Amino acid sequence: MEKGLKREILNWLKSQDGVEVAVFFNEVPIKAKLKVNDIDYEKKQIIWSFNEKLKVPLLDNRDIYFKYRDNVYVITVIIHNNKEMVTSFPSLALEPKLNRRYVRVTTSPENPAYVTIKGKKFQINDISEEGIGIILPVDLDLRENEEIDMELEIKGNIFPVKGKIVYTKNQGKNLVRVGIKLLNIPNRVRNQIVKYVFERQRDIAKKISIF
Known part of the structure; x- marks a missing residue:
């Protein structure tokens, strides 16, 4: 600057x-x-x-x-x-x-969300209506701007979705943080994400109020 x-x-x-x-x-x-x-x-x-x-x-x-x-x-x-x-x-x-256009929240062990990519299931780190952030093994070999088919799992409900790799950041130990933009998701899937984000926000607000 x-x-x-x-x-x-x-x-x-x-x-x-x-x-x-x-x-x-x-x-x-x-x-x-x-x-x-x-x-x-x-x-x-x-x-x-x-x-x-x-x-x-x-x-x-x-x-x-x-x-x-x-x-x-x-x-x-x-x-x-x-x-x-x-x-x-x-x-x-x-x-x-x-x-940010949409509120993003981290997931938690008590209220997890998952994504399956290339047949392998991973817990999502953070999620919004727009996309997800996740830590993945390097050998999954995802490239920026690549479009992929995935399965999104929220509260036991599984939805097939498409995503675009927005960025990849090396995390060391053969891990990489990946940002994925959700593409053309149906309203029923979007509604599930919105509900999840709202409930997670409420959990976080309760955690702050306890202190």
Whole structure:
């Protein structure tokens, strides 16, 4: 990021009474407002007042997202207590999560969802109306932009679906994270996904409220 733009963003952050941010807890955005207390230009750190709403989400993810003009930026929490929080300077988010069209949630052992690809069944990591994210063995040999036939399993119901490989990211240990966009899914399948996402959101909200 250019120095001039970074300085502009920092000045904007400092001028706000409250900056709307989001932390993704199990892929669900938890929103809050933060205020800048100080900026340490030498250490390239921002000191914020802490918001209790972020206490639990930060156990899962230390990246905080906010929008400035038309772009999404991310800051990473270095340390925090119940009063203040220190983060890195902002950088442009490689994955602009705040611009997602559909809510995405992670699955769980208590409420799993599965996909069968090339005759092999795997638990899905996260899911939305738009697609799924999943960790797969490298030797499954999936290529970006490849279209594949799959079987999606939600609560014991199995649906044949088509998907397109959007990205693959090496995870080490002969594993790869794969993002798959669902193609032309029937309404009955979409409705099952929407219901699953809603129920999972409710589970996540309960988990946060317990703390």
